[in-house]
Structures are given as C-alpha cells and as structure tokens.
Amino acid sequence: MALLALEKVSKRFPGVRALNEVSLQVEAGEIHALLGENGAGKSTLMKILCGIHQPDSGEILIDGTPQHFSSYRRACAAGVGIVFQEFSLIPGLSVVDNIFLGREPRNRLGLIRHGVMLKQANALFERLDIDIDPQIHVHHLSVADQQFVEIAKALSLNARVLVLDEPTAPLTPTEVERLFTIMRQLREQGVAMVFISHHMEEIFEICDRVTVLRDGEYVTTLEVADTDAGALVELMVGRRVDNIFPDHHSHADSDDIVLEARIRMAGRKHTDYIQLARGEILGFAGLVGSGRTEMALAMIGAQPVTERQMQLEGHKVTLKSPADALKRGIGLLPENRKQQGLILPFTCADNITLNHLKHFQTRPPFISRRREREAVEALMDRVRVKAPGSDTVVGTLSGGNQQKVVIARWLERGCRVLIFDEPTRGIDVGAKSEIYALMKTLTAQGISIVMISSELPEITGLCDRVLVFNHGHVVAALSGDEIEAGTIMTHATRQISLDNPTGSTDESVATLERAS
Amino acid sequence: MSTPTSDANPQPRRQRRSRASRLLHSPVFFPLVGFIAVFIVMALANDNFLLPNNLTNVARQGAIIAIIAVGMSFAIFTGGIDLSVGPVMALSGTIMAGLMAAGWPPTVAVIMGLLLGMVFGAFNGACVAFARMPPIIVTLATMGIARGLGLIYTGGYPISGLPAGFSFFGRGEVVGIQVPILIMLLVYLVAYVVLHHTSFGRYVYAIGGNEEATRLTGIRVPRYKLLVYTISGLTAAIAGLVITSRLMSGQPNAGTGFELDAIAAVVLGGAAIAGGRGAILGTLVGAMLLAILNNGLNLMGVSPYLQDVAKGTIILLAIYIGRGRNA
Amino acid sequence: MSTPTSDANPQPRRQRRSRASRLLHSPVFFPLVGFIAVFIVMALANDNFLLPNNLTNVARQGAIIAIIAVGMSFAIFTGGIDLSVGPVMALSGTIMAGLMAAGWPPTVAVIMGLLLGMVFGAFNGACVAFARMPPIIVTLATMGIARGLGLIYTGGYPISGLPAGFSFFGRGEVVGIQVPILIMLLVYLVAYVVLHHTSFGRYVYAIGGNEEATRLTGIRVPRYKLLVYTISGLTAAIAGLVITSRLMSGQPNAGTGFELDAIAAVVLGGAAIAGGRGAILGTLVGAMLLAILNNGLNLMGVSPYLQDVAKGTIILLAIYIGRGRNA
Amino acid sequence: ETGDKADDELVIGMSFQELNNVYFVTMQRALQEAVNEMGASLVFTDARHDIAKQINDVEDMLQRGVDILLLNPTDSVGIQSAVMSAHDAGVPVVAVDAQAEGPIDGFVGSKNFDAGYKACHYMGEQLGGEGKVAILDGIPVIPILERVEGCQKALGEFESIEVVDKQNGHQERSTAMNVTENMLQAHPDLAGIFSVNDVGSLGALVAIQSSGMDVKLASVDGNPEAVKVLAQPNSPLIAIAAQHPATMVVQALELAVKKYRGEESPSEVPIDVTLVTADNAKEFTW
Ligand SMILES: Nc1ncnc2c1ncn2[C@@H]1O[C@H](COP(=O)(O)OP(=O)(O)OP(=O)(O)O)[C@@H](O)[C@H]1O
Ligand SMILES: Nc1ncnc2c1ncn2[C@@H]1O[C@H](COP(=O)(O)OP(=O)(O)OP(=O)(O)O)[C@@H](O)[C@H]1O
Ligand SMILES: [Mg+2]
Ligand SMILES: [Mg+2]
Secondary structure, three states: OEEEEEEEEEEEEEEEEEEEEEEEEOOOOEEEEEOOOOOOOOOOHHOOOOOOOOOOOOEEEEEEEOOOOOOOHHHHHOOOOOOOOOOOOOOOOEEEHHHHHHHHHEEEOOOEEHHHHHHHHHHHHHHOOOOOOOOOOOHOOOOHHEEEEHHHHOOOOOOOEEEOOOOOOOOOOHHHHHHHHHHHHHHHHHEEEEOOOOHHHHHHHOOEEEEEEOEEEEEEEEHHHHHHHHHHHHHHHHHOOOOOOOOOOOOOOEEEEEEEEEEEEEEOOOOOOOOEEEEEEEEEEEEOOHHHHEEEEHHHHOEEEEEEEEEEEEEEEOOOOOOHHHHOOOOEEEOOHHHHHHOOOOHHHHHHHHHHHHHHOOOEEEOOOOOHHHHOOOOOOHHHHOOOOOOEHHHHOHHHHHHHHHHHHHHHOOOEEEEOOOOOOOOOOHHHHHHHHHHHHHHHOOOEEEEEEEHHHHHHHHEEEEEEHHHOOEEEEEEHHHHOOOHHHHHHHHOOOOOOOOOOHHHHHHHHHHHH | OOOHHHHHHHOOOOOOOOOOHHHHHHHOOHHHHHHHHHHHHHHHHHOOOOOOHHHHHHHHHHHHHHHHHHHHHHHHHOOOOOHHHHHHHHHHHHEEEEEEEEOOOOOHHHHHHHHHHHHHHHHHHHHHOOOOHHHHHHHHHHHHEEEEHHHHOOOOOOOOOOHHHHHHHHOOEEEEEHHHHEEEEEEHHHHHHHHHHHHHHHHHHHHOOOOHHHHHHOOOOOHHHHHHHHHHHHHHHHHHHHHHHOOEEEOOOOOOOOHHHHHHHHHHHOOOOOOOOOHHHHHHHHHHHHHHHHHHHHHHOHHHHHHHHHHHHHHHHHHHHOHHHOO | OOOOOOOOOOOOOOOOOOOHHHHOOOOHHHHHHHHHHHHHHHHHOOOOOOOHHHHHHHHHHHHHHHHHHHHHHHHHHHHOOOOOOOHHHHHHHHHHHHHHHOOOOOHHHHHHHHHHHHHHHHHHHHHOOOOOOHHHHHHHHHHHHHHHHHHHOOOOEEEOOOOOHHHHHHOEEEEOHHHHHHHHHHHHEEEHHHHHHHHHHHHHHHHHOOHHHHHHHOOOOOHHHHHHHHHHHHHHHHHHHHHHHOOOOOOOOOOOOHHHHHHHHHHHHOOOOOOOOHHHHHHHHHHHHHHHEEEEEEEOOOOOHHHHHOOOOOOOOHHOOOHHHHH | OOOOOEEEEEEEEEEOOOOOHHHHHHHHHHHHHHHHOOEEEEEEEEEEOOHHHHHHHHHHHHHHHHOOOEOOOOOOOHHHHHHHHHOOOOOEEEEOOOOOOOOOOOOEEEEEHHHHHHHHHHHHHHHOOOOEEEEEEEOHHHHHHHHHHHHHHHOOOOOOOEOOOOOOOOOOHHHHHHHHHHHHOOOOOOEEEEEEOOHHHHHHHHHHHOOOOOOOOEEEOHHHHHHHHHOOOOOEEEEEEEOOOHHHHHHHHHHHHHHHHHHOOOEEEEOOOOEOOOOOOOOOOO
16 A cells, blocks of 8 residues: 555646646655646645645545645644745744744743754754754855755654655755755655656656656656656657757857956955857856856846946946846846746736836837737747736746746847846756747847856757856856866866966956957 | 647637626725725715715815825835825925915915925935835834924914915815815826836836846836835825815824825725735725715714724724735 | 766855854844944933933833834734734723722732733734734724724723822832833843744744745744734733823823834834844834933933934934845 | 022923924913023923823933923823922922922913803804804813813703714814814704814814805914904804913913022912903904
C-alpha cells in the first residue's frame, strides 16, 4: 500500500478547471516527480494535499486512511510538509524565527527558548551543509539562501510526506547537488517525496517515478528508468518538441555597438565595462548572488551607483531612473515577477499596456480602450498566455503564464535593448522554447538582448557572447567557442582577490574591450 | 526551431464578462446597495426625508466631504493617505477670505487660495515621493502645520466682510442646481475621466497595486505621487472655497476631523485601503451615504450622543456587507 | 541541469554582523538619535528644562500617550491600526469613575473599566480578524461608538466625587517614582517580554510581515489579531485609569486626537507603518520625543499657534532623518 | 505667603480652554494690554478643550516660573490637580470664565445659567409665549450645560412653548449650519432656536436665512459679528445674552495681583450678563 495516495481529486477555480479526477500514489522512500506544463495543476494538487485548498471531490489517503485537511496545520500534524513554489518566509523575522514559526520551543513560563531554537537550527544547517547566519533577518538573504531556509523549514517538521514545488528554480548546480544529497538521505529514511521541476535532467537524476499532468488531467505514471526526456515532453505537451533552442544563427552585428556602459557599483572598488552590439544576445553568467541582477538594475538606473557612464548608439546618456531608460529604449524584465514585474490586482491587459499607454491615445490624453484591447489580444496570442480572457486578473494565472504576461509588455514597446533577468525561471519546456524563439525574432529585428540566467544550457545554447560575474564584477568575457559550461564555471567560481578581481583594472577593461 | 502550434489550445479564451457579472463585480456595487438600504430606512423613518428640498440639503451638506474625498481617493488608490485635508481646506479658505477682506478681487483671491492648496499638497507629495517618507506621518505633521499657519494668519479671529458676489460659490444657483452641488459633480466628472481614461489614472492604480513593479517598468512613480498629493491639496482648497463662500467668512478652525470622514467615504465607497483598488464613483456614494446618515439621524431627532453610536454602527454594517472586496 | 558542478564555493559571504552594526541596524537607533538631538536643543534653549522636577513632569505628561501607544504598536506591527484608542480611554475612565461615584469599591471599578476596554478592543479585533474588515475603518466606526457611549453614560457631564484613595494611580508615588511613570514602565516591560520572548510576539511581527505566509504556516492568524486589538483596548483602558485618577474625574470627551499622537509615537519610534517591523522601545522613545516637544515649546513660551507649526516641522525632520528605514 | 516682585518683574501665565473663538481671543488681547500696561510679561497656552493638555500646559508654565496664574479651565473638576500644583508652588490662581475646583484664590466669571435664562426668556416673550423651539447645543462643558439648563428653565415658564429638538453644533460654524438646516427640515413649523454661543448662532443664521423661514434666534456671548447682525432690521437673531470677556479678564488680573501682594480682596466676582436686543445693539461692544 502506498504511503500517500490521492484519489480522483478535482478542483475548479472561477473560470478554470484546475484539476479533473487526478490520482497519484507515492511509496515510502520514493521520490516521485510531478510533471506538466505551466498551469497544468501541479501546485494546485499539492496545495490540496497540504490542506491549503479544499478539493471539490476526491480523497487524500495516508497509510490507506482517508484524511481531511482543513488547514496546513492539520496536514503538518499528519506528517505532510511542503516547500512552496512562492516564498512563504516572513522577511522581517530572523532565519530561526522563520524555521520555527508556529512551533517555538517554550519554557514553563511560556517564554521562547531562544538558545534551544538556535541550537536546533545550527544542527539542522550543519546536517544540510547550509552556511547561513540563523540570526540574520530573511530580507537580507539572497533568493537562493531564502530557498534553503524554506527547505530547512520544511525538513525541520520531520515530515513523512515532503512536497518540493520547484525548489531548484533559484539554485545553482552546486546548490542543486546539495539539495539532492539531502533528498537522497531522506529517501533512505523512508520519506515519500513529491518533486516538481521543469528541468528534465533533474528528474532523471533523482526521481524514481514520474506522473504527468496535462491541462488538469492525469496522463500517466511511469518508471523514470523506462522513459526518456523526449517521451516525457511529448506526454506533457501532447506533441513532439525536438530541440528547444532555435537555430544557432546569430543576428549580431559586432561593428554596430548599441550600448556601452561603465558602471561602478556602490561600495565596489572597480568599474565594470559592458558593451552590447546590435542584434546580439549577451549572457550574464555567474553564481547566484554574483551581482548580475544588481548590474541589470544599475544599467536601467533603478539603483544608485558610484559611477555610471552610458553611451547609447554613440551618444552619451544619463539614466537616473527606469523611466529614463525606457525613454531611451532600454527595458528590463525583472527576475521576481510577483514583486517586481506584475501589478497583481490588475488584469492581463492592464499589465501589458502599462508602460506604453501612449500608443493607445488616439486623442491624448485619453486612452482608446478598443485599440488597447485589440493590441493586447494580439500580444497574448503571440506569447501564448493561457488565460480565460484579457480581462482576467493576473494574480490568478499560473507562474509561467504570469511570466509570459511580463514578456508581452515589452514586445511592442519599441525598445533597442532588452534585459531579461531569469526569463525562464519556473517556465515549462514548451513555453521556454517559445521564449527562446521570441528572443531570436527580436534580435532579427535589430534589438539587442542581455540575458541573465543561472541555467548554463540556456546561456550556452543562446548567447553570442557571455560576461561571467564573480563577486560583483565582470571577470571574463567569452565569445565563440569559449562559451562552454566548463569555462564559464571556472571563471564563476575562481577564487579572486576582492581588491583586484581581474589582476589590474585597466588591463581587464582593455582585455574585455578587445574580447568584444 | 520547433515550437508548438497554437491550435493545440482548446480553452475558450477571451470571453468577456456579462453585463450582470460586471455590475456585480464593479467596486461601486456594494456601496450602492448600502446606500440604497440606508436611504430606504431613512425615508421610511421620516416623512420629511424625501422632500426635494431636503434631498438638496443632503447633497449640499455632503458636497464638502465629497469634494475632499476625491483627493483622498487619489491618495488611497496609490496606497497612501492624506490626513492634512481638513486644515488645508481651512487654510485655503481663510487665505481667500483674508485676501478679499484686504480688497483683492474675488477671482484673484480664489485662485491664490487654490494655488496655496496645491502648493501645500505638492509639499506633502514631495515628502512622500522624493524624500520617501510614509504618507501617514508626513500628512499628520503637515496637518498640524497647516492648522497652525491658518491660526497665525487670522490670529484666531474668523475673517468676515467678504464681497457679496463671493457668495455665489456657496449659495448661488445655476440652471436650478445649487453651486456647491454643481462644483461637486464637476470635480467628480473630471476625476472620473482622469482615473479611467488617461494614463495618469492607470498609473495611480498601478502604484497602489505594486509600486516597485510600476517603477521598474519605467513609470516615473515619484512624479505621479507628487501629482496625486497636489490634487488632494487642490480638492481640499476647492472645498475651502465652497465652505468659505457658504459661511461668508474664513474659519481657521473649520474641517476638524474631516480627514476621518473623507477616509470613511472612500472606504465605504469600496476602495481597498492598501491601494490599487477602488472607484471614484464609489467614493461619491460613500460621501452621500455619510450625508444621509447625518441628515436622517438629525431629522429623526436622535440625541446627538446616540447619533455617534448609530453612525458608527451603520458604517460598520455597511462595510461588513461589502467586506469581501476590502479584506 | 546539465552543468558541471563545482564543489568550491569560495566566497566569504554571510559573515555575521558585528555588535556595532547590529546597534546601527536596530530599529531603536534612529529614534534615539532624534530624541537626543531634540533633547539637547531643548536643554540649550531653556534653563529650566533639565531640572529633575521638569524631567519628571515630562515623563508623567508623556505617560498617557506612551501607554496608549503600546496597544497602537501591537496593532501597527501586525499591519493594522487602532483609531478608537482615545474614546476607548475616555469611556473606560468614565465607567470607572461612574462606578466609584455609585459607591463601588475602587478595585472593582478599576477592574470593570479595564475589562470594558478589553471587551471593546476584542470587538474591534473580531471585526478585523473574523469579519475580515479593514482595521482603519472598523476602528474609525468604533471610535464614534465609544465616544457616543461615554457621553450617553454621563449625559455629557464629567463625573466627580471619586474616593480619595483612587488618586494613587495618577498622583501617588512608589519608591520615589510617580505612579503614572511606574505604570508606564511596567506596561512597556510586559510588552517587551511579550513581543520578544513569546511565540505570540513572534506572530505579531509575522502577521505584519506577510499575513498570507503566516496563515499558510499554520498559525491561527485571526486568533492573534483578536488578541492584538484586545491588548490595544486594554492599554487604552490603563491610560484611562491613569488620566481619571490624575484628574479625579471621569471625562467623557478626553482623548480627542490621541490616536494621532499615538500613531506619531509609534512611527517616530521607527516602526514601518505597513507592519512587520518596529520595536516597542522605539515607541517609548517616540512618545517621550513628543512629550519633550510639547514641554520644551511651552517652556520656551512659544505661542500656541506657532507650536503646531514647530511640532509638525520637527516630526517631519525626525522622520526624514530616519527615513530609509520606513520607506 | 506674599510676593514682593515689582509690577514690571511679574510673569503672568494664563491657560485658555481654546483660542479659536473670538470670545477667548478678545480675552487674551485685553489681558495682553493690561499686562503691557503693568510692564509685566505674559505667557499663555491653548488647551483645545483637552483637559489633559491643559494640566500639562499649567505644569509647564509653573516650571517656567510664572508668578500669577489665570486659569480658564475646560473642565472645572479635572483641572484640580493643576490648581494644586500651582498652590504648592505658591502661585496665586484665579479662575476665569469657568469655575475651578481646588484651592483657588478667586473666580471671575459670567453667570452662565442667567445667560441662558435671559436669552430664552426674551425669546419666549417675543414668540408670544407659544411655538416649537430647538436648542443648538455645544461641547459638553459646564458653562455650556448651565446655559442650556437656564434656557430650559426659562422656556418651561411658557406653557405653550415646546422644546422639540436638541442637536450638537460643536460650536463650529459649518457644523452648526448643517445641523440647523436639518432641524429646520425636521420641524417646518419651528418658531425659535437657542444657540449656546455665537459661533453656533452665526452658523445657524446662514441656515435660517437660506431656508427663508421665520425662525427667531437667541444666543449667548456678544461676538461683534453677531451683534452687528442683531442690529440689522428684521434679523432672525433677536437676543444675545452678552458676556464681557475683557472686563472679566482684567478684573481677574487685578484680583490675582492683589492676592499676590496679600491684599484683601473678594474671592468671587460674578459678572452679570447683559441682554442685547435690537434696541441696544448699536451701543454694545466688547
Ligand atoms: N487561487 C486561484 N484562483 C483561480 N485560479 C487559480 C488559482 N490558483 C491556480 N489557478 C489556476 O489553476 C490552474 C493550475 O494552476 P497551478 O498553479 O496548479 O499550475 P502549475 O502546474 O503549478 O503551473 P506552474 O508550472 O506555472 O507553476 C491555472 O490555470 C491557474 O490559473
Ligand atoms: N547572503 C547574503 N547576504 C548579504 N548580501 C548578499 C548575500 N548574497 C548576496 N548578497 C549580495 O547581493 C548582491 C548580488 O545579488 P544579485 O541578485 O545581483 O545577484 P545575481 O547574480 O543576480 O544572483 P541571483 O541569481 O540571486 O539573482 C551582491 O551585492 C551581494 O553582496
Ligand atoms: Mg506551480
Ligand atoms: Mg539575479
């Protein structure tokens, strides 16, 4: 008998049938992959398992006993733990406080035993090989560190059933390995795990069986050993997807420099130099926290810096805010769509047109609703947003579809330079290949793209040139055959002197200029 | 490159909502239900309530708060608040009165008063937008400053002896409609158009919905916040114009507690206090709801102390009924 | 991920913070700097300011707002607000006075008054937590209700003729410390322990930081919100006890505008108005900052109208200096 | 104990219950003049009807070192602890306009009950002893409550006069105006209104005039703006029981200085109110 069984679970949301009679069995000591496109219903199924949503019909069985989880608390009590897809940490509390939130050890007077909590947290971190100060406030942590705190929090429950909803999305390969080590330990201990990821290779590395969902329907369950990535993708999307990367045909015109930037971040000793050619895709590679996002924000003036000299098509420009950047045709897709990308209470349409409302002012300052709607529907078709309508509130879409809405915003904006920060984080294979194709189409139109990504295949498969970040500085500029995973990782992890990241600054700038 | 074809998408997309569902989901729906309910109760409880004369009374009495609540709506829609509206109203009104008493022509005096309101609002806006201080505390501080300046200017005396023509704004009539009511309707019309048919209006809601995302997408958030508080100062000054003309005297201590009434009007109107959601017509309904409450309870001869209790209770009930939308 | 793994993560990140950096990042740091700055200015501007007698005065005068601000802090830390504190204070105080005047023993009367405050707070809490109504509008409504009830109870007249022993809470001394100051310190001590050493305190910040996530973690958010507003009612009632004893009369219209002073104290104390961040000792510093402002300006003989302007300006400056933390 | 400072060395302190009302501002200016004449100096504060603030204000003034304290309490009982602090500091205290509990050295104030009585009695007569009357109430403080009581007693003496409504205009012009509008609406046959003070009556006046109804208005204070209205022909405002703020405060100052010097003086100086009607309005001034 399976440790965990979900029987014919159905769930409707207003306007969406998220799940239709989906079943799933997970054995003790099994890592079970849950696979499906964006919006297939994976997170919804897991939230039902954890008592966060109530199913319209169907049953949850643990050890064959039917369970009714009216809240996550109940599910926890029954031994179910989850690492949420969206962060559930409290930014203003310390790491320990977050881990033990709701389960603080107390003394006889009802006061918290800080010492005990700290000791347990340290022990936990040691076991997981996590190096984070447990007393630091969570909002000081990088996304990856927050993810590890999230994982530590779920593990501290000593759950028998552990759900991991896209835990690897913000992690680097090293960190993913660390997580897998932990997961293997748990498998030894007989924990039943559900693992959700859009990375095929992860599924083949760690999972025992895989269940595929499509549009809220159960498709099949397979032994991982008996299948391959192509077959799984076909099951997910209902057709074959041969190569997710578009033809490696470069549209870059390396003689036509669109953007040159000399930026010195606040508190840094050196100035970094970035050069971008027309039609080029320039990758920013590096470990999590290596300063790529910071550089992107600095490039659009969203962040104060010590020094910023920018030249756009040979003309000096001063960018004091993202609005200045937009005016000059530089746009950013931020890495955190919920906090930085979307107006969640807005509809898809209002989100998409937000920064180019001027295009729809037939008689300024009035907006023509009709023109706006037509344009939006065309854009939504182009990026294939799966939503009931253009007036659907964006907060109710699945993560991947939300990301597509953010992308759609920039398509008709007429930008010369677009910075994509982790554009495919949490996005399914089908959508990924669509986004890659879109990027190629954009470069063919002469638009230059900076792509920040923590996924090396993406970098190597797509970029014309790559800048490697390490400790907040550009430490290498790679092009052509140099763009290769091993080389990138060597530069990204190289031990460098903080005072002098690239030997000599002048020299490094010179090297980079020659390289580009 | 092998991307999927689009016919593989079976969902019936892009349906538009039905008319009935739109009404039910409109932010004005619940406020309107509450308003109608209270209206019916008041009409049943009192014979005089439905007299045209009394309904005009109600609209005129509610006009001051309704006008102030327009600026408050802008502030609340962006996720802010403006507590300084009452004293700014009083200050602008007294300045107008003072200038007229000093012999300035009414038009010039009125323009100066309105400008003063805008300058004061812009100061609030600058503190909020550029100095990045929390609106509640900025406007709490400027509330005291405006009150003090008004009192210093008048030395505590109300200013009377205004030219007869000035009474037009508070007591005049145009095509059978009293001027305060007309001014109110005009202010709402402009606000409606701005909020629903211009980009600025869209930005107001966007800032309230997610300020950081709005900024990163290339909208000049500080500029629009400045504008929002300037508008709030302006509407407070317009209310100051109406009240000064109606009383034909500049009252430096008018408007005490008006900020709370204006907030109540906005929230009764269905706006989310955290910003991003709300409708300006809802605010009008909210302000009129407060006005019929005051008027109806007065008409029924309810004792003043009991009125406080009754008013509070009815506000609670009204919000309770429409609460799903505000939580 | 088909990438080469690299076992070496050489970055010397995640250093632990030093003691000095912790102090600088403590939410109490900037409020304290502001307080000390104003303190020094006041001491230089006036010879009498530093007299021990006057400093006692200041502490006693600030005690009422400081006590109320404790409940306000709890509400604000959870991302809420409580506007009803002033009237609840007045209502609890008058009930105590009324019961004593009717011959009840002081202890019983005091307990009844405190209970009343808690019941009122619990009602606010129930509306916010279970009926999911926005705190600002709930407490705006109950503010009117409490005020009305107090006036109905007394018929508008203050209640006097209280037993002499009752004056202990407002005018007594224990080991050389005046009782109002002692009560204030006690309230802060308890609040500090609750916020920093109990799970409930942790939940208060968690709810303010991310209510949805707190709920998902399995914490019974409504229960703790109920508790927060009950505490706010209780501290308002304690302030009512002190003020009634100090005045030796129950004043149904005391406490007008106290909610704004209490909010100012909390925000001056470095709390984020959106919740999740703040320190109770900061609130104490904020309340005392307001008290020295009032006292110092009076001592300097600044004209009452100018005081409003001066106070508003100084609050603005204080927030401006510490603003990074609140934006 | 008696003080020995010369007149021009004295520091006079006065705590007002409010300073947004011409009545109190007149008082403050008269006091300033009198103090200037003495060559002394004046500090004053504004309690805004907040008794807790008033006590703080007094404590601060004592700390600053005033020699004489004039007290215009917003609440007679609640002010007691301030009176005691002053007494302990050896500063003579004279209450002005409203009584103060505790060891005070004197009280100078209007006969508020009389004020309400006189105004309403006159109005009753003018109404021919019949009709419906409403009361426009104010902030619940003793002098105001006494005026209402006096008025009710006077009206009770007319068998056919009925008090049909009592609403609170908060002694603020626009609120008084709105409330009066509503009262007129509720009672279309209203014959008279008594307002507890002139700020309220000026608001009520706007409402009466724009309604076009024939309603008589009586009030208390003697605010110059109201007296001017009273003097106009066919004014709805027919009577004001006028107080004398300037006289009051000057007498209070004299009394306090005498107490300071230890001279013999009466401890209570009730000031009569003057009934101002259309007949004598032209001559009346504060
Ligand atoms: N609270 C909600 N209200 C309305 N619709 C919802 C809600 N939550 C999810 N949905 C809808 O249910 C469907 C399934 O969403 P779910 O988040 O489970 O997808 P997913 O498989 O986890 O996708 P992703 O890979 O993008 O995370 C989507 O169409 C989504 O829009
Ligand atoms: N644990 C940490 N504590 C404090 N600061 C950190 C921590 N981790 C990273 N940082 C800071 O964050 C900045 C880099 O973050 P940034 O988000 O720009 O990196 P990134 O390369 O985009 O990585 P990510 O994949 O997380 O987006 C650096 O200034 C670094 O000092
Ligand atoms: Mg998901
Ligand atoms: Mg990043």
